[in-house]
Amino acid sequence: MKMVFIGPPGIGKGSYATELSKILKIPHISTGDIFREEIKKESELGKQVKKYVEKGLLVPDEIVIKVVENRLKKEDCRNGFILDGFPRTLNQAKALDRITDIDLVLNFTAPVETIIGRISGRRICRKCGAIYHVKFMPPRVPGKCDKCGGELYQREDDKPEVVVKRLKEYEETFKPIIDYYKEKKILVTVNANRHLKEVVKDCLKILEEKGLLKSSGN
Numbered sequence: 506m507k508m509v510f511i512g513p514p515g516i517g518k519g520s521y522a523t524e525l526s527k528i529l530k531i532p533h534i535s536t537g538d539i540f541r542e543e544i545k546k547e548s549e550l551g552k553q554v555k556k557y558v559e560k561g562l563l564v565p566d567e568i569v570i571k572v573v574e575n576r577l578k579k580e581d582c583r584n585g586f587i588l589d590g591f592p593r594t595l596n597q598a599k600a601l602d603r604i605t606d607i608d609l610v611l612n613f614t615a616p617v618e619t620i621i622g623r624i625s626g627r628r629i630c631r632k633c634g635a636i637y638h639v640k641f642m643p644p645r646v647p648g649k650c651d652k653c654g655g656e657l658y659q660r661e662d663d664k665p666e667v668v669v670k671r672l673k674e675y676e677e678t679f680k681p682i683i684d685y686y687k688e689k690k691i692l693v694t695v696n697a698n699r700h701l702k703e704v705v706k707d708c709l710k711i712l713e714e715k716g717l718l719k720s721s722g723n
């Protein structure tokens with residue numbers, strides 16, 4: 506089954522993709538992860554991408570599309586895949602249709618207050634980068650990392666006022682993409698305002714209802 510996951514920052518899309526990728530035995534393809542890896546390897550692509558990332562710019566469509574096209578050609582995508590972080594523009598969505606036929610688009614949603622709570626409670630260790638949450642995953646000693654004793658801080662991007670702005674940007678950017686998939690009748694909205702396990706269970710139910718679980722040969 507060929508799937509695309511869509512959802513605002515902080516919705517937990519990456520976690521759902523990771524879980525479902527294990528259960529369904531299909532790769533979780535995150536363009537963000539691919540770019541980070543290439544930058545680390547200092548590959549030709551990595552060098553190209555780094556220029557944009559460093560300036561806080563979006564990587565141009567033609568580069569992203571090429572990367573996804575190459576990735577989807579790999580053997581492990583034979584039974585399907587989960588795309589996370591792509592498409593990010595309507596142009597990319599249309600390009601994806603030229604590369605392959607997407608079976609299902611899962612659109613994860615939750616109330617704005619929930620998302621703000623999730624993101625703004627996030628704390629990161631200055632020393633080792635470990636991630637905590639003041640409510641859902643608190644450190645043993647407030648403000649201190651369990652692993653290395655480092656100081657925990659809140660990223661500028663995770664402050665409530667910045668989160669509100671990011672969510673607005675998300676909505677504006679993704680509205681055309683969501684409409685596009687709605688029109689194609691392959692978009693299903695998933696309530697992500699619950700525990701990870703319940704969200705994953707719901708996704709599996711949707712796949713079953715769509716008859717996608719059988720076709721993968723599992």
Ligand SMILES: [Zn+2]
Binds near residue numbers: 633634650652653
């Ligand atoms: Zn630490």
